[in-house]
Amino acid sequence: MTAETLVNSKLVCVALNDKDQLAKLEATFSEAPYKQPPTQPVLYYKPRNTWSRNGAEIEWAKDFDGNDVAEMAVGTSLGVVIDKETCRVSAEEALDCIGGYTIVSDFSLPEQNYYRPDIKGKCLDTTAPVGPEIVAADKIANPDALSVTISVNGERKSVFELANMERSVAELISIISRIMTLQPGEIIAVGFAGNRVPVAKGDKVESSIEGIGTLSNTLGGA
């Protein structure tokens, strides 16, 4: 991890924030081990060894025997960059705490289970590129109206309308700021399309949000 990244201190990701995904998993989430659907945002961290940048190669993961894993997948989120110390803010105050927006891709093993923290799937080196830059908050009128597209080798694979998020950007900032005080430069990846996109070694992945840019990365291992 030598590349200078756009993340300061903390990258919080929100899982299961796609309404369609929640609807599809409703029956599963009523059974063991979940027993009931989540009542709160489902959060995870991408720790600092995962942080990377636009243009960087994403390492193809190894399994515990040292062999290349069979499958990896990618999801992409709007990244909300916190501008000031944010502690226990209301949803009405929340948008004032945003300094800018960027793009966060989360490369991982395929999401198979949400019961335990997915350290093996999510904490792989270089799997959280952020960028290409941070766009000032005042350039984006309504973050919840954006859409996120993922293309692999030039072919569009996923479009996620943030209007389809279970919780809005402002709601998430408010809720998270009541768990932890957020600091300037910390980033929240607010939601990913439920259907993560499978990727292969050597694939070129371009994730775009209109008005924010395109985050481009290539899978290693080819």
Added chain:
Amino acid sequence: MRHARIILDGHELDIQIDANDRITTTDGEALDVDLDSDQITWLPPVKEPGTIFALGINYADHASELAFEPPKEPLVFIKHTNTLTGHKQVSYRPDNIDYQHYECELVAVIGKTGKNIKREDALDYVAGYTVCNDFAIRDYLENYYRPNLRVKSRDSLLPMGPWIVDTADIPDANALKLTTTVNGKVTQDGTTGDMIFDVPFVIEYLSKIMTLNPGDMICTGTPHGIVDCQPGDTVVCTIEDICSLETRMVSEQEYYGDKY
């Protein structure tokens, strides 16, 4: 040797403490102050904290107390620096909850970058050991990424310190008495010998997944004997030959003050 970070007379200092409890700064200046002096404000002991890994259900007896099967591989979750606070500082109890408990834990502080570290080499990557209190709020458990950030990642709920003891000074980290007192009464009395996955195992495990870096911390879980804590309680977590970590519990309102 022991290493800590303190504030003394308004100055933030990195200090060393020798076997006779004499304190010197890293610049070699001797400080004329006792370790238990109220003049010292103790900071979390890791100067540049990185990723904090914590283990759940990592003691055989704790696992049975909670009616879980002992895990076949480590249950690891991640915390960030917003949770850290120092010795003799405060942690808060959220309003309207029924059960918040301490977890006295041995912490291994990583001192060297490594990936795919073999178990037999693992201690070469440990700078030293300290103690943490990995508080949990059980009311907030849900069956998603359990234990979730609401349970485990709140501000101030990971007191740590007061100091880091060099790895070389602890011949066997898995033979240390571990106790917690609440208001002076012993509530937890165990040994790190009951750990299911020890520090070398966890370092091998984690470093197969990712690169470990200096400043990363591994909090190794807690044994049997957890009880509810209330504002006003003083909780002291002690691990033999490492250190004793004192925390005063306050209410959410007292902790957040104007921001409440």
